[in-house]
């Protein structure tokens with residue numbers, strides 16, 4: 001019998017973290033006390049204004065199909081936000097609202113790429129980028145930023161560009177490294193894009209969560225790069241709205257129109273209720289966003305302060321954005337714990353779970369097998385317990401126990 005699955009489905013990578021994830025869930029189901037430091041979403045409630053906006057939409061009967069790229073008021077409000085907050089001169093007609101930033105990125109790749117086109121992705125990077133590139137027929141080209149402390153290196157990027165390169169994907173601030181790119185780095189990327197006739201997908205979903213470093217949208221650096229950039233953002237992280245599914249992209253009119261047409265054949269417009277909730281979030285009091293950021297900053301400093309003195313654990317620079325810390329742990333590889341030979345980040349995470357009941361995400365799927373990702377999107381009490389357990393684990397490995 002021939003395979004029920006086509007090539008596309010067969011080429012999808014099973015997630016390297018599935019085994020660790022499944023084991024953590026099984027342990028929780030058995031009632032084992034696990035400290036979960038894997039969350040990819042804020043542990044805060046959606047702010048009252050957005051909730052009220054969603055409820056009002058239901059009550060008022062805004063429950064039908066919307067225009068594919070979004071309701072006019074929301075596109076206007078997003079264009080205003082991009083102008084006011086980010087210095088981006090987009091008009092409402094250039095905004096396409098989607099079911100999460102994830103869909104916006106996928107829409108962009110689907111309309112920008114031809115089969116075989118190459119997409120440069122600085123790594124460590126969010127796990128979905130290379131898989132989405134492949135689904136869209138492209139070829140991901142990973143550029144390792146580790147030798148440069150996760151900063152963008154002009155030489156390394158230039159060396160990765162070939163005549164087949166069409167797109168550079170930037171994630172600013174970065175999941176998992178927490179890097180926020182500087183004006184100089186972004187100007188360098190913009191220069192490469194313009195001189196090599198490339199497009200940039202700038203995923204700015206963690207924009208509101210920065211801790212001192214100035215956030216700059218690459219498309220704000222001049223009209224040429226504005227024209228070549230698809231700016232992606234959303235409500236999941238800044239407004240704690242992951243379950244509502246609301247993201248957006250803004251781009252030059254030709255690209256925006258194509259993304260809207262593509263979306264019209266896949267999913268149509270995003271949920272009408274969510275669009276009204278998002279509109280209310282943008283128009284409402286922004287104090288909850290800042291309150292959340294302040295909490296994240298406290299936790300970030302706490303976790304970094306705990307990790308720094310631990311034996312065998314290295315922080316190559318302090319994360320400046322998002323809500324993750326990405327310590328290097330490979331000095332502790334080579335030991336055996338709970339019957340597990342620790343020979344990489346997946347085994348490290350497994351051993352940490354078995355021995356100390358702490359769940360983290362291995363670095364491997366992000367493009368570094370020397371690291372693990374710790375999320376601080378959980379309470380300080382949880383982080384304290386997690387760091388106590390993690391420290392005991394690191395010490396036992398370092399002491400060879």
Ligand SMILES: Cc1ncc(COP(=O)(O)O)c(C=O)c1O
Nearest residue numbers: 040100101102126175234236247
């Ligand atoms: C870098 C990055 N981009 C995009 C997303 C997806 O966001 P959304 O919930 O808007 O689809 C995530 C979610 O974890 C992310 O980490």
